[in-house]
Amino acid sequence: MVTGWFAGEGDDFRLLGTRCSACTSVFFPREDAFCRNPGCPGGELVEMPLSPRGRVWSYTDSRYRPPSPYVTDPELSWEPYTLIAVELESERIVVLGQAAPGITVADLTVGMEVVVVPGVLNEDTETTWTTWHWRPTGVAA
Structure with missing residues (x-):
């Protein structure tokens, strides 16, 4: 997990x-x-939870094993995954992340509503590295 x-x-x-408290x-x-x-001019930076929902701004699939520092076991076969750029509902900023397992580019359209959900980046016998995923609303986890 990336702290914070x-x-x-x-x-x-x-x-x-x-x-930012000065410019928002x-x-x-x-x-x-x-x-x-x-x-x-600078202001105090205040932590805030972001909107859990947004709309697909763009998407693509990744069909290659990414380089380090991405964690991947070279002994295992590579599984492609889908990347989604999401414009958050309230903040109107675009956040990139992986799609939830089982979601492919064929399941997505620009403008589709998605929700952020917890995900697993990698795990071994001692540690589970958590991350976030985007899942279309109305799709069961």
Whole structure:
């Protein structure tokens, strides 16, 4: 798990971002040092849960084994996965992430509503690395 990027479980699962108190810009991944808005005089950065829903902005599939630092076992066969860029409902920022297992590009359309859900990036006998996935609304987990 990437500390500070998401929190909660089940229906309470949320990505965590930050909002600048001066210009109200929202950032994900979170920003803890300074406001990234070049026109902002600077303000306090406050952690905030992001919208759990958004609309598909774009999508594609990944058919190659990504390079390090992505965790992948070279002894196992490679499974392609779907990437989705989602415009969040309230914040109107675009966040990239993997689709939930079983969701392919054939299941998606631009503008489709999706929800963020917890996911597994990798696991071994000692550790499960968690992440987030996007799942179309109305599709069972």
